[in-house]
Amino acid sequence: MHLSVSGVSKTFGHGPRAKxxxxxxxxxxxxxxxVALVGSSGSGKSTVMRLVAGLERSSTxxxxxxxxxxxxxxxxxxxxxxxxxxxPWLSAxxxxxxxxxxxxxxxxxxxxxxxxxxxxxxxxDAGRRLPRELSGGMQQRVAIARALAADPxxxxxxxxxxxxxxxxxxxxxxxxxxxxxxxxxxxxLITHDVEEALLLAQRVHIMAPRPGRIIRTVAAQLDRxxxxxxxxxxxxxxxxxxxxxxxRSLDAGVPA
Amino acid sequence: xxSTSTTAGKARSAxxxxxxxxxxxxxxxxxxxxxxxxxxxxxxxxxxxxGLVDKLFLPSPEAVWKAGSEQYARxxxxxxxxxxxxxxxxxxxLSALVSLPIGIxxxxxxVICQLLEPLMGLIRYMPAPAFIPLLIIYFGLGEEPKxxxxxxxxxxxxxxxxxxxxKFVPSELRETALTLGGHGFQIVTKVVxxxxxxxVIDAYRINMASAWNLVIVAELVxxxxxxxxxxxxxxxxxxxxxxFVGLIVIGLIGLAIDLGFRLLMRRxxxxxN
Numbered sequence: 001m002h003l004s005v006s007g008v009s010k011t012f013g014h015g016p017r018a019k020x021x022x023x024x025x026x027x028x029x030x031x032x033x034x035v036a037l038v039g040s041s042g043s044g045k046s047t048v049m050r051l052v053a054g055l056e057r058s059s060t061x062x063x064x065x066x067x068x069x070x071x072x073x074x075x076x077x078x079x080x081x082x083x084x085x086x087x088p089w090l091s092a093x094x095x096x097x098x099x100x101x102x103x104x105x106x107x108x109x110x111x112x113x114x115x116x117x118x119x120x121x122x123x124x125d126a127g128r129r130l131p132r133e134l135s136g137g138m139q140q141r142v143a144i145a146r147a148l149a150a151d152p153x154x155x156x157x158x159x160x161x162x163x164x165x166x167x168x169x170x171x172x173x174x175x176x177x178x179x180x181x182x183x184x185x186x187x188x189l190i191t192h193d194v195e196e197a198l199l200l201a202q203r204v205h206i207m208a209p210r211p212g213r214i215i216r217t218v219a220a221q222l223d224r225x226x227x228x229x230x231x232x233x234x235x236x237x238x239x240x241x242x243x244x245x246x247x248r249s250l251d252a253g254v255p256a
Numbered sequence: 257x258x259s260t261s262t263t264a265g266k267a268r269s270a271x272x273x274x275x276x277x278x279x280x281x282x283x284x285x286x287x288x289x290x291x292x293x294x295x296x297x298x299x300x301x302x303x304x305x306x307g308l309v310d311k312l313f314l315p316s317p318e319a320v321w322k323a324g325s326e327q328y329a330r331x332x333x334x335x336x337x338x339x340x341x342x343x344x345x346x347x348x349x350l351s352a353l354v355s356l357p358i359g360i361x362x363x364x365x366x367v368i369c370q371l372l373e374p375l376m377g378l379i380r381y382m383p384a385p386a387f388i389p390l391l392i393i394y395f396g397l398g399e400e401p402k403x404x405x406x407x408x409x410x411x412x413x414x415x416x417x418x419x420x421x422x423k424f425v426p427s428e429l430r431e432t433a434l435t436l437g438g439h440g441f442q443i444v445t446k447v448v449x450x451x452x453x454x455x456v457i458d459a460y461r462i463n464m465a466s467a468w469n470l471v472i473v474a475e476l477v478x479x480x481x482x483x484x485x486x487x488x489x490x491x492x493x494x495x496x497x498x499x500f501v502g503l504i505v506i507g508l509i510g511l512a513i514d515l516g517f518r519l520l521m522r523r524x525x526x527x528x529n
Binding site: 053054055072073074075077078079081083085087088089098099101102103130132143146147150156 | 426428429431432433434435436437438439442446447450451453525527528
């Protein structure tokens, strides 16, 4: 799998009221890679995600998956939203099965894969519960299981833990990292949290606002054998502080 | 000595039990409502019994009960009731069936919404009873004009309320289905329809009240049987007791239908409670 975003810009509105929200975005993603886009609000990072998902169309440039241009949403690009997007009338297991049913897979396969992916996210016992009976972290794990069960080539994560408490967010980050290690999934993560991006992604793109653009790309070659340890290690903290300072200066309006 | 204290203890615990039972009873959501209804009945009985008001204007509860039993014994009450319920059922079922797809289509498509909303907004403000003369000219005095009146009087409200509920479907829920490989019609049947189900049931429950108003109006104008017809006949013979019977029966059926919809909601959409 190869995802390519090249020369993409996005303008909202027409004529004199047109507003450029993304300017010349370029990024690449290969099978098994975990890439993050970091930016403050207004940097257009979510718009990049929506363009890749095919929920919106770019004004210029091209987005391709394995050489084929993206023309709309499809199950090859699974998405996990920030706000809990579980179907409230379906149980956790039915939510996981939902995408596979839309695709018209055989019932037996749906049941087997549902059980498998519930186990992968550690929620085998919660399959029959309704979303409102699950904690925020559990809901997001179901959402991830649902996206994975539909067998996407790339997983798009739009601030997946942004609505969670700090404690739960940290454990979810570890969960996601282990999931990536275990299943070899390919992921594009959107976040405003530098720490989260550095912890999970091998490549981090920093975005600046007005118009949204990538101003810096960092290869984060870190030892991830112990994330709790990594969080407080010197090289990690230095890199985190440097990138966080870069984002702060952008927010303050100082040209980078 | 010890035996008396046990008895006293028992009595006290029995009192405590009584108090707890009373509190539980009063805490039931229907208790206060029942007390309200009983209070009105009591005041009615007191006024009627005092002889301050002419019996012709205010029959006693007893007289109304007698008139009701008599109508029931003669088979009129059930016949009227079935006639009115049948009309409401037919007219409202038609309205529900037509408004559901149109409301969903208007909620999902901006083109359809912009095409139909002004038209519906206009017709909605025409009082449905004002259509009665026209309906009688078109369809005569049979069942069709009554059923159609209920249809006209409820279909626009049903449609607009369903359209509104569709607009509140969170975009994440639609977009998730799209990124899972879902297509247009699947979004409607698998995402929009289940999401709006509680609001649709509620819209039907609310607009059912208009259907009952309209059937009575239609029967007052022209009908051979029905609860509204019975009331207008009773007026001709100054039978206020029979008018009261009609009003109370209409109220009770309305209440029963309302409770039925609430029960349906609780059963079918337990996730939304």
